[in-house]
Amino acid sequence: MANFSCVTEFLLLGFSSLGELQFVLFVVFLCFYLIILSRNITIISVICLDHSLHTPMYFFICVLSTSETFTIVILPKMLINLFSILRTLSFMSCDSEMFFFFVFAVTNSLHLGVMGYDRYGCQSLHYPILMSWRVCEHLAVTCIVSGFLISLLGTTLVFSLPFCGSNKVKHYFCDISPVIYLAYTEAYINEPVIFICGVLGLVPLIFICISYEFIVSTILKISSAEGKQKAFSPCASHLIVVIVHYGCASFVYPRPSAKYTSGKDRLVTVTYSIITPLLNPMVYSLRNKDIQLAIQKMIGKTGFSVKTL
Structure with missing residues (x-):
């Protein structure tokens, strides 16, 4: 290690190999970014301002929209x-970017598990007791604190490794796998713990499956087919998001860095870090009749009239 200088900054290669296509990606990702922010801000504002939406289900949707602003x-x-030209960090x-990304991402994953419990509660006659406001608040705080602690543990382990070689991160942000790949060590002590952190992020999936x-x-x-369809329909949107989210996350994180492949990881990471937050507001909220009516009421107060979304 004496022959190397310690890394003080990282070079994010991102999509630099695509040449002129980067301009097209800039336009596409900028549109995605604006859509994600506008949709989630709309959902949060509508749920907070419309008292008819002050129920546990919409409370969790509001928290989910907040956590998805990790973009x-x-x-x-x-x-x-x-x-x-200079893509240095x-x-x-880099440490801060990784930490805050995983605070939001892990909280989001845990919150999906809580929403699975909420969907189960909807089928019970004891729902008002199972999902009282006190329970909702405790569950939300537990998700946030757990996300903070898991992220703190993961980033501390990553950046305690020696970085004394290459500083070229083959990714568009400081994700765990491409950063560990640069560490000047085999990381045989730290990697199992980081692997456990990745598995902890998948624990909510167990609770979702049980729910x-x-x-x-x-x-x-x-007894009736119509009754079965009506009972299961609120769960369909949640299942779609869970499958996409955990399918991509399980491909990237619970594995050793030796199996890291930059090209595939970038593609999968785009799916759960950009595409999923783009689709979730539509899947969860904007197709919901109550939220549609609430948006119409808000727009109606401004003097404009809109058709049903």
């Missing part, structure tokens, strides 16, 4: 880098 951690810098900035096992068993007891 503000990575997308602005990525957009700048698509036009920059200081050591501390849906109870949900399905409850729905099967309904």
Whole structure:
């Protein structure tokens, strides 16, 4: 290690190999970024301002929309880098970017698990007791604190490694796998713990599966086909998001850095860090009749009239 100088900054290669296509990517990702922010801000504002939406289900949707603003951690810098010649990021900035990204991302994953429990509660006659406001607040705080602690543990382990070789990160932000790949060590002590951190992010999937096992068993007891469809329809959107989110996350994180492949990881990361937050507001909220009516009421107060979304 004496023959190498310690890394003080990282060079984000991102999509630099695509040449002139970077301008096209800039336009596409900028549109995605504006859509993600506008949709989530709309949902948060509508739920907060309309008292008829002050129920546990919409409370969780509001928290989910808040956690999905993690795109503000990575997308602005990525957009700048698509036009920059110098794509450097200081050591501390890389640490901070990774930490805040995973605070939002892990909180989002945990929150999806809580929403699975909420969907199970919807099938129960004891729903007002299972999902009281006190329970909702405790669950939301637990998700946030757990996301903070898991992210703190993961980033501390990553940046305690020696970085004394290459500083070229083959990614568009400081993600765990491409950064560990640059560490001047085999990381045989740290990697198992980081692997456990990745697995912890998948723990909510277990609770989701258990919740849906109870949900399905409850729905099967309904005699009419129409009743079964009506009972399961609120769960369909949640299942779609869960499959996409955890499918991509399980491909990237719970594995050793030796199996890191930059090209595939960039593609999969774009899916869950940009495409999923882009689709979630539409899947969860904007197709919801109550939220549509609430948006119409808000726009109506401004003097404009709109058709049903």
